[in-house]
Amino acid sequence: MKKWLSPALLIITFLLAGIAHYAHLNPIVQFVIASISVIFVAGFLGRATESVAHYAGQRLGGFLNATFGNAAELIIAIFLIREGLYDMVKASLTGSIIGNLLLVLGASLFAGGLKFKVQNYNVSLAGLSGSLMIVAVISLFVPAVFLNTHSITATETDTLSLIVAGILILSYLAWLLFSMVTHKDYLADVTDDREQELPHEHEPAWSKGRSILYLVLATVMVALVSEWLVGTLETFTTQFGLSELFVGAFLVAIIGNAAEHSAAILLAMKNKIGASVEIAVGSSLQIALFVAPVLIFVSYFTGDTMDIVFSTIELVAIAVSVFIAKSITQDGSTNWYEGLMLLVVYIMLGVSFFLV
Template identity: 35%
Template sequence: MDSGSGELSHMENGDSKALMGKELWNGRTAQNMSTSLLRKKSDPMLVSRVRFQMLRQFLANLQEVILGTKLAVLFPAIPLAIAADFYKFGRPWIFALSLLGLTPLAERVSFLTEQIAYYTGPTVGGLLNATCGNATELIIALFALYQSKIHVLKYSLLGSILSNLLLVLGSSLLCGGLANLKKEQRYDRKQADVNSLLLLLGLLCHMLPLMFRYAAAPGIFVADSTLQLSRASSIVMLVAYVGYIFFQLKTHRQIFESQEEEEDEEKAVIGFWSAFSWLVGMTLIIALLSEYVVGTIEAASESWGISISFISIILIPIVGNAAEHAGAIIFAFKNKLDISLGVAMGSATQISMFAVPLCVVVGWIMGIQMDLDFSLLETGCLALTIIVVAFTLQDGTSHYMKGTVLCLCYTAIAACFFVHKIPAPLDQTNVNLGLKPSSGFSA
């Protein structure tokens, strides 16, 4: 990056705290590298003439954070969404504007966590990136949980997994194969194998409550037992995810590192405390927009004539993670499939093994009966998706036909949920099991 921005970050933090070069590269995740393609280099001359140092530093940070992305054109959607809510505009407009506003915010969160990683080192930085990689989906899910919209929560998390495994991965393999017809595209199977194994473990934990419910004798009330099983399975999933993070950042870090060297030496462009402050502020804005999205999704569904399941499973994941998805496709064009796989498989693993069980545990603490029973249709789609992807990635090579099949699978699932209508009596909290209210940690 430019020297002017580097000087500002050093003035704020001191030269001794900045960690550069290869060590930082090891702390980055595939999600960070994918969104970095949408960033723009800023011109330090625009703020260098400002006399006051604090004002100059603030303007430089503002330039890097707000204008340093090609998605900056979508930032006006944020104040428009707030104004639409304040002046009581149509709720579908609030939903659409909030969803658009989340797109650049998700990319900026990735940028800010990467900036913080320059000062915390590769291990802490990698852990921060792994935790915040799907912050938007997690915040939307937590607001849905808080508002007891369990069906929206389950649909949105399921949609994130499906979009990463089928749409993002499929588009990357398709575009990469077409752009490299005369080259054999290869990738490291080790990373894909680890993620596939974790996804299968998550699938097992999802299927157990469903099978338990169907295996019960007619007339036997199994809601409490199913809820307890879901909570126990969630703890197992979280333990597995912690082990995965340790495996990824410590013992087998080389498996998840990109084999490509950086073309240019990268440096922090804003200081640690500036990045932390911006990260907190943008997280609060994401929380506000997420509340708008969750609160207006039913109105948008009725106004547009589209089912809630389609909006939650298809539209929200596509728009919310557009920056990350676009980056994965661009890397596939450049024949860097390891990064594209890291984006798709890594995000799906994080949602399945961290976000979903975390919502179950948080619901347990709040006295909300969130379980892992995603019903037969949703669980079936998840199971078939994981199996298809595992078969697709088993040989370590890629061509456009594999991507075509994955994209067509996603299209078929999207069509399924487009025509899927939830009956009115079931479109409520705890639709699957008819659970009775609980308090505290007991089922």
């Protein structure tokens, strides 16, 4: 099922994107080819990460999956910051959060539910993850409220953004300590006991050395293709009359999340819904608590701090996504209709963003 992620196909799409970029082809052609290449490279990165994770163990492996699964989005965002496209950066962060909570999780629950009537997972993990997402929503609302009510100045907003970003990073590091060290058994997947019954289903794709080599190579390739993609976004947005909000929140986010989409859905169809939930919710947590704050500091060190004040539309979209995702996942069991409800909300938000 993963032949489309073969090294040969990866190299072909990467070379085509490079040729389109350096030959200065039409920007729209460059955008299409670069987008396809990002999907293939991110998919290969996900496969390499999955193989490395096998050797690293379940909890550390889950962390690696979330981290490298977000690598494409982080790198794309850094290049957007370099171009000064802060609104698109925030839109892409918004899109990543709602995309993981609604599209990735929804598609996983729907696909898994069609094959298995009811699927169960660790309710404690889902509950704690949902509570952390609420903390992230609060951290986004506070600076926006204070700035929009003119309680603080723009300079003070930048300072508040840096302080909030630092607090969120510390919160995320504490979550890693809690979930991977002090309470790793408490948060273990309820299907872990069945791992021994399916030894061949989870065999790594490559040896440990080759997996690490492919992981490094894929990360470098993601960085290059992301830069080529970002260089075409302004032209693409202008030519088709699309808003930066829609392009960042949906097109860029979907392209960057492609690898996680396929991995989570395939795991759900293997009745590993706990792993699917961890990928979707865990990735959203990492975006909100780590990636976004890191980007605040990246912009600060480039000389022009990007504040953490999101637009009202973005805040509402994130809040709605967190509310419905927490509501659906808090009981520790899922079915296909719950997945459909998440997808319906995602489509509604997508149409609204398109019309902005």
